[in-house]
Amino acid sequence: MAIKGSVRYFSFEPNILQPLRLDVSNSIRFIALKVPLGAIACLCYRSGTYFLLSGVCSANTITMKKYLPMIRALQLLLMTTVSFATAQEQPLAASHDADRSHYLARFANVAPSIDGSSNDVAWESAQWRPLNNIWLGGPLEPTDFNGRYKVTWTEQKLYVLVEFTDDVLVDFHRDPLTQYWDDDCLEIFIDEDHSGGDHQYNHNAFAYHMSLDNRAIDIGSNKMAQEYTHHTRSQWRQQGDKVVWEIAVDIYNDKYRDNADDNQPVELKVGKVMGFMLAYCDNDRSELREHFIGSEHAAGDHKDRGWIDAGLFGTLELTD
Ligand SMILES: [Ca+2]
Ligand SMILES: [Ca+2]
Ligand SMILES: [Ca+2]
Ligand SMILES: [Ca+2]
Numbered sequence: 463m464a465i466k467g468s469v470r471y472f473s474f475e476p477n478i479l480q481p482l483r484l485d486v487s488n489s490i491r492f493i494a495l496k497v498p499l500g501a502i503a504c505l506c507y508r509s510g511t512y513f514l515l516s517g518v519c520s521a522n523t524i525t526m527k528k529y530l531p532m533i534r535a536l537q538l539l540l541m542t543t544v545s546f547a548t549a550q551e552q553p554l555a556a557s558h559d560a561d562r563s564h565y566l567a568r569f570a571n572v573a574p575s576i577d578g579s580s581n582d583v584a585w586e587s588a589q590w591r592p593l594n595n596i597w598l599g600g601p602l603e604p605t606d607f608n609g610r611y612k613v614t615w616t617e618q619k620l621y622v623l624v625e626f627t628d629d630v631l632v633d634f635h636r637d638p639l640t641q642y643w644d645d646d647c648l649e650i651f652i653d654e655d656h657s658g659g660d661h662q663y664n665h666n667a668f669a670y671h672m673s674l675d676n677r678a679i680d681i682g683s684n685k686m687a688q689e690y691t692h693h694t695r696s697q698w699r700q701q702g703d704k705v706v707w708e709i710a711v712d713i714y715n716d717k718y719r720d721n722a723d724d725n726q727p728v729e730l731k732v733g734k735v736m737g738f739m740l741a742y743c744d745n746d747r748s749e750l751r752e753h754f755i756g757s758e759h760a761a762g763d764h765k766d767r768g769w770i771d772a773g774l775f776g777t778l779e780l781t782d
Contacts, residue, residue: 557658558737563758563776565591565738567613567620574614574621576708578699585623588612591757593626593740597765599753605629607744607755615730615780622740624648624707630746631674631705638677639687643743644751648672648707651768651775653737654715654728658773665718667737667772672696672709681769682720693727732782737775739768 570584593609596602609626628646635641643649653667661667663685670678676696682688693714698707712727713736719725741756754766758776768774 570614578697597754649741651739653772662770738778739775
């Protein structure tokens with residue numbers, strides 16, 4: 463017997479099974495039927511990767527206490543299958559955290575002018591997304607920081623518009639390569655092939671730290687901070703109580719070599735899928751940044767890992 467269909471949880475206690483669902487990638491289908499204790503059949507298929515529990519029994523005749531061993535067995539099997547799927551069939555999905563955002567970026571017939579004004583036609587049809595996940599720091603007042611962003615693209619470049627309120631703008635470290643993350647700065651994370659994975663000392667992905675003086679800094683393959691300002695064009699302006707910041711970014715793949723003179727940006731096309739994420743380091747008056755706010759949800763206690771792990775990035779899909 464094989465069953466395919468939408469996700470179905472045990473109806474009598476969904477909050478028990480919900481955590482199991484959260485443990486795995488969205489792409490792994492999970493199907494559970496009502497089963498009698500002691501007669502559980504769990505099968506994992508290579509194609510489609512789903513669970514099949516066979517048997518017949520009315521769930522409401524089983525007490526929660528009796529059901530727990532089955533749930534634990536299911537959890538174990540679920541995790542085993544996730545590992546199997548990672549290796550065999552789902553390398554992209556399993557390399558990312560669950561529940562990543564998916565942004566559909568519309569093509570710009572006319573590229574936005576990078577001038578700190580959002581009155582370009584290309585921005586009119588682009589969707590706003592919030593920049594509102596606190597990765598470091600306590601609760602945040604909207605006047606301290608709040609922000610949102612849009613993305614559009616041409617064949618040559620990706621364009622990012624960020625609009626935010628930050629009550630105090632600071633650039634304490636005037637050397638762009640020194641403690642740049644403790645000044646106010648906007649981080650743009652790009653993983654050209656949506657591979658996920660480590661990018662701390664390589665160019666599997668880039669994490670451009672855009673400083674208030676429009677420079678782009680990331681760690682190079684020599685494990686030192688490097689300037690990549692030549693990958694970007696950046697301009698922001700204060701407009702009322704908001705900063706409007708536009709950045710154009712050349713997209714490089716993981717073959718990029720520091721100090722080589724023949725690196726070529728990738729040409730962008732409809733249907734291309736990249737890893738993408740934004741973050742803002744907000745410092746107003748402290749030695750270290752006071753808040754770090756990202757566009758993606760970061761689970762667990764260790765939320766500041768986007769600069770190492772491209773699996774935290776969201777998905778950016780280029781559309782027409
Ligand atoms: Ca503009
Ligand atoms: Ca602030
Ligand atoms: Ca990559
Ligand atoms: Ca600030």
